[in-house]
Amino acid sequence: MSDVAKLAGVSTATVSRTLQNPETVKEETRQKVFKAIKALDYMPNVLARQLRRMETKTILVVVPNIENNVFSQIVGGIDAVANERGYKVLLGNTNHRVEKIYDYIDHFKQRQVDGMIVLLSNLPDPVLQDLANEFPIVVTPDAKATVEVSTVTLDNVESGKRATDHLLKLGHRRIAHISGTLDITSSQDRLQGYQQAIVEGGYFVDHTLIKEGDFTFSSGFEAMSALLNTSVPPTAVFCASDEMAMGAIKSIKSRGLKVPDDIAVVGFDNIKFSEVFEPTLTTMAQPLFQMGKKAMTVLIERINNEALEEQHFIYQAELIVRESCGVIFR
Amino acid sequence: MSDVAKLAGVSTATVSRTLQNPETVKEETRQKVFKAIKALDYMPNVLARQLRRMETKTILVVVPNIENNVFSQIVGGIDAVANERGYKVLLGNTNHRVEKIYDYIDHFKQRQVDGMIVLLSNLPDPVLQDLANEFPIVVTPDAKATVEVSTVTLDNVESGKRATDHLLKLGHRRIAHISGTLDITSSQDRLQGYQQAIVEGGYFVDHTLIKEGDFTFSSGFEAMSALLNTSVPPTAVFCASDEMAMGAIKSIKSRGLKVPDDIAVVGFDNIKFSEVFEPTLTTMAQPLFQMGKKAMTVLIERINNEALEEQHFIYQAELIVRESCGVIFR
DNA sequence: CCTATCGATGTAATCGATTACATCAGAAGC
DNA sequence: GCTTCTGATGTAATCGATTACATCGATAGG
Numbered sequence: 001m002s003d004v005a006k007l008a009g010v011s012t013a014t015v016s017r018t019l020q021n022p023e024t025v026k027e028e029t030r031q032k033v034f035k036a037i038k039a040l041d042y043m044p045n046v047l048a049r050q051l052r053r054m055e056t057k058t059i060l061v062v063v064p065n066i067e068n069n070v071f072s073q074i075v076g077g078i079d080a081v082a083n084e085r086g087y088k089v090l091l092g093n094t095n096h097r098v099e100k101i102y103d104y105i106d107h108f109k110q111r112q113v114d115g116m117i118v119l120l121s122n123l124p125d126p127v128l129q130d131l132a133n134e135f136p137i138v139v140t141p142d143a144k145a146t147v148e149v150s151t152v153t154l155d156n157v158e159s160g161k162r163a164t165d166h167l168l169k170l171g172h173r174r175i176a177h178i179s180g181t182l183d184i185t186s187s188q189d190r191l192q193g194y195q196q197a198i199v200e201g202g203y204f205v206d207h208t209l210i211k212e213g214d215f216t217f218s219s220g221f222e223a224m225s226a227l228l229n230t231s232v233p234p235t236a237v238f239c240a241s242d243e244m245a246m247g248a249i250k251s252i253k254s255r256g257l258k259v260p261d262d263i264a265v266v267g268f269d270n271i272k273f274s275e276v277f278e279p280t281l282t283t284m285a286q287p288l289f290q291m292g293k294k295a296m297t298v299l300i301e302r303i304n305n306e307a308l309e310e311q312h313f314i315y316q317a318e319l320i321v322r323e324s325c326g327v328i329f330r
Numbered sequence: 331m332s333d334v335a336k337l338a339g340v341s342t343a344t345v346s347r348t349l350q351n352p353e354t355v356k357e358e359t360r361q362k363v364f365k366a367i368k369a370l371d372y373m374p375n376v377l378a379r380q381l382r383r384m385e386t387k388t389i390l391v392v393v394p395n396i397e398n399n400v401f402s403q404i405v406g407g408i409d410a411v412a413n414e415r416g417y418k419v420l421l422g423n424t425n426h427r428v429e430k431i432y433d434y435i436d437h438f439k440q441r442q443v444d445g446m447i448v449l450l451s452n453l454p455d456p457v458l459q460d461l462a463n464e465f466p467i468v469v470t471p472d473a474k475a476t477v478e479v480s481t482v483t484l485d486n487v488e489s490g491k492r493a494t495d496h497l498l499k500l501g502h503r504r505i506a507h508i509s510g511t512l513d514i515t516s517s518q519d520r521l522q523g524y525q526q527a528i529v530e531g532g533y534f535v536d537h538t539l540i541k542e543g544d545f546t547f548s549s550g551f552e553a554m555s556a557l558l559n560t561s562v563p564p565t566a567v568f569c570a571s572d573e574m575a576m577g578a579i580k581s582i583k584s585r586g587l588k589v590p591d592d593i594a595v596v597g598f599d600n601i602k603f604s605e606v607f608e609p610t611l612t613t614m615a616q617p618l619f620q621m622g623k624k625a626m627t628v629l630i631e632r633i634n635n636e637a638l639e640e641q642h643f644i645y646q647a648e649l650i651v652r653e654s655c656g657v658i659f660r
Numbered sequence: 661c662c663t664a665t666c667g668a669t670g671t672a673a674t675c676g677a678t679t680a681c682a683t684c685a686g687a688a689g690c
Numbered sequence: 691g692c693t694t695c696t697g698a699t700g701t702a703a704t705c706g707a708t709t710a711c712a713t714c715g716a717t718a719g720g
Contacts, residue, residue: 001676011700016678026698046440047381048676051705056377058420065406072402076395079423083430088442089421090388093409100413109373112418217606246606273603276547276576278583331706341670346708356668378706381675 001044008036019044059299060113062092062104064120069271070288071119074141077292078117085300087114098122108135115299120184132310136302140295141286142186150302150310152295156186159284159317160193160238161200163266166282166319167236168201170326172264176209176234178223178244190240190268209234213244220247228255235263236325242267242274242283249279249324260326270320279323286317331374338366349374389629390443392422392434394450399601400618401449404471407622408447415630417444428452438465445629450514462640466632470625471616472516480632480640482625486516489614489647490523490568491530493596496612496649497566498531500656502594506539506564508553508574520570520598539564543574550577558585565593566655572597572604572613579609579654590656600650609653616647 005012010029018025018033025033036042050056061078063071075089082089090113094100101121107113108131115136121128125147131137132149143151167175177194180187195205211226213219220239227233228251239245245267249259259265259279267274270285294313301307321327335342340359348355348363355363366372380386391408393401405419412419420443424430431451437443438461445466451458455477461467462479473481497505507524510517525535541556543549550569557563558581569575575597579589589595589609597604600615624643631637651657 012677013679013701014699017699020678024698029698043436043439045381045676046442047377047384047386048705049678051375051377051381051676051707052678054377054705066396066409067399067402067406069397069399069402072397072399075421076397076423079396079421080425083423088437091405091409091419091421093406093413095410103413106373107418110376112376250606273606276580276603276607278608342707343671343709344669347669350708354668359668375706378675379708381677381706382708384675 001042003040004033004036004042007039008032054111056088056112056114057086058088058090058113059296059303060090060092060104060107060116062094062101062116062118062121064094064096066091066093070141070269070286073288074119074292074295077289077294078296079292080289081293081296081300085296087296087300094121105131115303117295117299122183136299138295138299138302141288141291142184144185148310150298150307150312152291152298152313153315154186154286154291155314155316156189157193157196159268160190160240161197162193162317162319163238163268163284164194164197165201166321166325167238167264167266168197170236170264172234172236173203174206174209174232174234174236176211176227176237178211178213178220178227178237178239178248180213180215180240180244182212187240194238213240213247215241215243217243217247217250220244221251222247224248224251228252228257233263236265237263238266238268240268242269242271242281245281245283245324246273246277249277260324264326265324267324268317270318275322282322282325283320284317285320287315291315331372333370334363334366334372337369338362384441386418386442386444387416388418388420388443389626389633390420390422390434390437390446392424392431392446392448392451394424394426396421396423400471400599400616403618404449404622404625407619407624408626409622410619411623411626411630415626417626417630424451435461445633447625447629452513466629468625468629468632471618471621472514474515478640480628480637480642482621482628482643483645484516484616484621485644485646486519487523487526489598490520490570491527492523492647492649493520493568493598493614494524494527495531496651496655497568497594497596498527498533500566500594502564502566503533504536504539504562504564504566506541506557506567508541508543508550508557508567508569508578510543510545510570510574512542517570524568543570543577545571545573547573547577547580550574551581552577554578554581558582558587563593566595567593568596568598570598572599572601572611575611575613575654576603576607579607590654594656595654597654598647600648605652612652612655613650614647615650617645621645 001012001015005015015033018030066072079089092104118139120142129147138150140152141154143153179191182188198205211223213223237248239248245265249265252259252263267281267283270283274281274283298311331342331345335345345363348360391405396402409419422434431453448469450472459477468480470482471484473483509521528535541553543553567578569578575595579595582589582593597611597613600613604611604613628641
């Protein structure tokens with residue numbers, strides 16, 4: 001920078017101002033500086049700026065595993081806004097190992113990032129709370145109500161209810177539910193929505209029809225197999241993920257039964273392959289990209305102290321009707 | 331840091347040494363320093379260190395779109411090694427817009443990253459060459475041989491050949507190929523492998539059996555539909571991606587034909603859903619996670635000047651035989 | 661006993677920008 | 691004509707660690 005200043009015949013302060021606050025520099029001087037910058041092919045050293053300003057224009061995204069399409073879609077949304085607003089995205093893959101996140105928390109304390117978006121951390125409440133009190137943090141898409149922190153979530157209760165309702169409306173009375181791991185709020189909420197729909201429909205919840213899965217294809221397969229082994233199997237199943245729904249369907253088919261004729265299935269997530277699978281999956285579509293965008297937007301407000309209180313945004317899932325539930329609208 | 335120094339009764343230099351080169355500090359002093367660090371809950375400011383050392387311990391991964399499973403698997407591998415070696419991973423999503431990469435290139439010039447891994451950039455040769463001459467760069471999984479830069483690639487010619495060979499061995503003579511976009515080397519190589527297999531088998535390449543797709547489900551569907559509309563449709567198809575293979579199968583089924591009975595299909599990539607799809611897909615599995623790990627390892631060597639020449643690593647794909655080709659080994 | 665060497669530590673320059681404060685010329689107001 | 695204000699620019703402190711060099715005491719060798 002001093003080279004540029006020398007060549008332009010001004011001080012380094014003027015060079016800096018030309019780049020950061022052009023309006024405070026005379027047009028003529030500005031031109032000289034720009035000419036010198038171009039002549040020397042000068043690029044500011046961002047590290048020095050960051051040190052002085054104590055900001056990095058970088059945010060950290062902690063994700064259980066980036067290979068999972070649900071998370072990578074959210075990251076896509078985060079990245080879109082980050083780019084637009086001049087932020088960089090640092091990826092923190094925990095591979096489901098909770099302790100890994102403590103390494104990432106140090107990034108904060110070392111001022112390596114200005115903020116953080118946590119995707120499903122399983123971090124103990126007090127730890128997260130302490131962190132959120134001190135640093136800008138947004139949690140998505142699974143957040144516990146017990147921590148005061150900004151969140152971007154899905155209305156999982158309502159979504160679970162609407163998925164189940166759809167099956168009720170189609171005339172099903174024995175509707176099973178294969179939930180996600182019940183240690184996360186989203187799974188609990190979807191289960192709750194399922195129960196609400198049944199109760200509000202005037203029926204009783206049969207707990208033998210509820211099985212806990214872990215969102216994977218194979219857990220869906222096994223849960224469904226267990227349901228089929230009972231004396232009175234369900235006529236419909238609401239699964240908390242599309243992967244589990246596919247597993248369930250595979251299990252149903254393996255018994256020589258047909259979907260949706262013998263058993264109707266509704267999934268959750270609307271992953272890419274849900275419209276490729278046979279039968280195509282009726283599912284609750286989460287606006288994941290949108291949610292990622294919102295999470296980043298909220299985080300930036302927080303970083304700039306534009307929003308002092310924590311904010312909560314709740315999105316609605318969209319019911320996408322395809323073949324697996326037995327009705328196709330055109 | 332000066333607070334720590336004061337409390338421990340030493341200079342800042344000693345504090346720094348205690349953390350960076352503990353062996354040069356007397357055990358007793360070291361203890362005093364550690365005690366002071368703990369008492370004050372001190373964390374070094376990494377920005378200052380970076381500025382002084384002119385290194386960021388951060389690498390940039392430029393990826394066309396992170397939502398694509400092929401890329402996110404490679405990123406997973408990169409991330410694994412990065413973590414192990416104390417590097418952070420900055421994500422650069424280009425969303426297939428080539429010009430976006432120029433923004434990321436500035437990161438280099440501004441010394442925001444120590445190195446870069448490029449996943450399928452479509453960057454013009456001269457630009458990439460200039461960059462590679464000046465900075466540590468690794469290209470994967472699609473690289474042009476015309477640029478001198480370290481690469482981690484798949485042997486796409488051999489892979490295409492083996493996939494096609496497998497179909498030849500099963501007795502097929504009219505084998506079609508649905509390629510990826512032919513502007514990238516991997517697609518050209520897979521096509522070349524396909525042609526080699528046919529020629530070496532003693533047959534002739536029929537160019538009406540070659541269709542260009544773009545790796546997507548729908549392009550596979552359309553390419554297959556076009557093939558089925560010809561007077562003598564193929565009895566087997568080798569697709570350059572699993573997604574296209576699924577599209578092709580959907581097209582075949584929509585004509586009332588059966589896979590593999592009427593037409594055998596082989597895919598490429600071994601994405602997660604290839605074993606869920608019906609029929610399960612025979613496919614060439616790329617060791618994507620491994621390739622990501624290797625790319626990062628090579629990059630680190632380059633950053634540390636351990637490897638002065640550019641290096642090239644070529645991986646082999648593994649043929650995974652499932653239902654869609656008509657033979658199942660147990 | 662003196663000097664060379666070494667180990668442990670301190671002093672202060674350094675990385676490269678940003679920015680509070682100082683300076684100065686010229687315009688405006690009285 | 692003198693003061694005051696304003697706009698443009700320069701001077702130098704600053705961010706917080708790292709590290710070349712300096713210092714000093716102790717030990718070893720002669």
